[in-house]
Amino acid sequence: MSAMDTSEDSPGTSVPGVIVSDVQSSSGLSISVHPLVLLNISDHYTRIKLQAPSVIENGRVYGALLASQSGRDIDIINSFELESNNAVDLAFLHSKLEQLKQVFPQLDFMGWYSLGSKPTEAELKIHEQFLQVNESCLFLQMDPSGLTGGAREFPVTIYESIIDVVEGNMRVVFIKASYKVETEEAERIAVDHVAKPSSSSADSGVGSSLIAHLTTQRNAIAMLNQRIKFLHQYLLDVKQGNIPIDHDVVRQIASLCRRSPVIEKETFDEQFSTEYSDVLLVAYLATITKGLNSVNDLVDKFNLVNGSNNSGSTKQVPMSKKERRMQFMRK
Secondary structure, eight states: OOEEEEOOOBTTBOOSSEEEESOOOSSSSSEEEEEHHHHHHHHHHHHHHHHHHHHHHHHHHOOOOOEEETEEEEEEEEEOOOOOOOOHHHHHHHHHHHHHHHOOOOOEEEEEEEEESSHHHHHHHHHHTTTOOOOOOOOEOOOOOTTGGGGSSSSEEEEEEEEEEEEETEEEEEEOOOEEEEEOHHHHHHHHHHHHOOOOOOOHHHHHHHHHHHHHHHHHHHHHHHHHHHHHHHHHHHHHHHOOOHHHHHHHHHHHHSOOOOOHHHHHHHHHHHHHHHHHHHHHHHHHHHHHHHHHHHHHHHHHHHTTTTOOOOOOOOSHHHHHHHHHHOO
């Protein structure tokens, strides 16, 4: 029998037996996960965390996975939430699947998802209930804390289930399955739009583009500053004798410094002052134009309301915006 991992159902309660086996999967499945599934799970976790934090602490957040299967190729395309209880509501699950089948006939129930760092005995029991719906049920687990501390591994693990002999008894255990994240053109556009920062201004499109552009420049400048500090610290350590000198590295640093553009302070201040004045001038012109439009609208309303009262006057406010603008230019 192969070596296996053990887990616990809850703190203080030991559970005999194994949950995750380290044997290699021999099913030959090619599993693809689409971004919509990951977004749905993340949204589910965020809402439950804000609305009912106790549910998150108990690890009772799960839902169903919908996928299309062609031979050994499985595409997990969508998902929906299920009520977080110890027992699966199979009646609700069958009803939901029948409704979705009318809209998405190509999708079938292919597994379920949950949150956590590793499977527990409670999740194994829930998985056994899902096996009544699909005997080849998959289990996707997302670890919300998997990206903390600078971790670079994707915090999603997919498990298959097999029946193994454990301590002389037949038992369902999990084995890890390989997968890949696959996106279509429409999904790439949607994910790219979601990833960009939003703007609450009226010109949301222009605002989003500007924020994205400025964010990219800021990240590039921050990375450049970090690497320059690293080189500067290296040179200081070499000068102080903390580390031995590497002439090849020093030559590369010197070459990099010679290639970098050298800006004199007076020239930079002059160029910066000119550009800054140009930007202020454009802003002032836009403000003046906006003010003139407001004045024109006010004069139009004044003439509309009091035009009849001023009919005998020798001097009236021009009715046309063009006439008022020409009169303003003459003055």
